[in-house]
Amino acid sequence: MEKRGKQTEQSSALFTHQLVTLADLEKFKEQMLSEMRKLLAGGGAQLAKQWLKSREVRKLLDVSPGKLHAMRASRQLSFMRIGGVIYYDRADIDRMFERSKTIAVK
Template identity: 40%
Template sequence: MNIDIITPEDLKFFKSELIAELKEVLQPQQPFAKTWLKSAEVRKILSISPGTLQNLRINGTLHFKKVGGTMYYKSEDLNHMLGDSPEEGGAV
């Protein structure tokens, strides 16, 4: 019969590994890893046409920045528009 002895150091090591793994699993995941998205990426994510995206810009639903001829959208604004804000418990 083989008996293994568990020491307090073994328990501390196990505890630290377990906490590290739990933090990794429970950490909120961002649906969009990039900070800024181009129009084509936003249209693909939302499955909308260029005209619909333009309407979202015009009515102020989705904020944007124009650099040169390219429009950029903050991923956090997109998350907020979709209702995934931190106040509501969603992932941002």
């Protein structure tokens, strides 16, 4: 049975002298979309980057470069500098949001 499975696998391989049909392309598209859906559904939280650059943090917090510098200087937001590039830990930003959150009263 293994031999037969290998033959099927080899016969389904694409060689340079073969043509790709529209049905082949449709099948490939469906396989790719299926794999992408699995990745997006299963790892949504994993897609978030752990380390963000200043530009990304400014966009996330909607603050100016000066305000972000002031937040670093006042130690509201921890950071790390590597080779002149400043990085911020996403978890620190999330904690800052949690500390700043107010509780709504009904």
